[in-house]
Amino acid sequence: MGAWDSGPFDNDSAADWCGELGDAGPEDRAGVVRQALLGAAESVDYLEVDEGSAAVAAAAIVAAECCGGPPVTSAYAPDFLREGGGIGLSDDLVPLALRALDRVLGEDSELWELWEEADDGRSFLAEIEPLRAALTRGAAG
Known part of the structure; x- marks a missing residue:
């Protein structure tokens, strides 16, 4: 891997x-x-590193935008997010993000392994x- 760090x-x-997210239209x-969250949260098979990594990045965006979580500052994140832009995410993604993180940290997850x-x-x-x-605080409302 060219980039491999814990963020x-x-x-x-x-x-x-993040490149796919940045290339997508705002709508x-x-x-x-x-x-990305559903891909991990609903996975019953072995969770590959690509899907797990996408879910963690998506959960970080939900935490930042919906729950006052850590800001998105990584050089690898989409430019529009690093520059203070948002997506307009709905709060129903908060519990889904928690489920996705649970799946990434669970058994049969390549990223966690x-x-x-x-x-x-x-x-x-x-x-x-x-x-x-942050997501837990957001889910508690």
């Missing part, structure tokens, strides 16, 4: 997904986020925990 946008798979971006092998998942969890905290 939600900081690996090749997440960066590729289609919420659907791109929703599909890679991080467990690297450092027992510590650096990845350090990035995920603030997202989960």
Whole structure:
């Protein structure tokens, strides 16, 4: 991999997904986020790294936009988000984002397996925990 770090946008798979999001028309971006979350949350098979990475990036966007979570600042994130733009996401994505993160951190998840092998998942969890905290606050309303 060219990019491999623990941030939600900081690996090749997440960066590729962010490219798709950035290339989508403004009216289609919420659907791109929703599909990434659904791809993980509803997966019953082995969750490949590409789908897991897209779901984490999408969850980070939901956390930032809907829940006051960590801002999107990664160089790999879409320019329009780094520049303070938004997507206009609906609050119903908050519980879906939590489900997607749970799936990524669960069994049969390639992304989680890679991080467990690297450092027992510590650096990845350090990035995920603030997202989960913001999403949990948002889900509580």
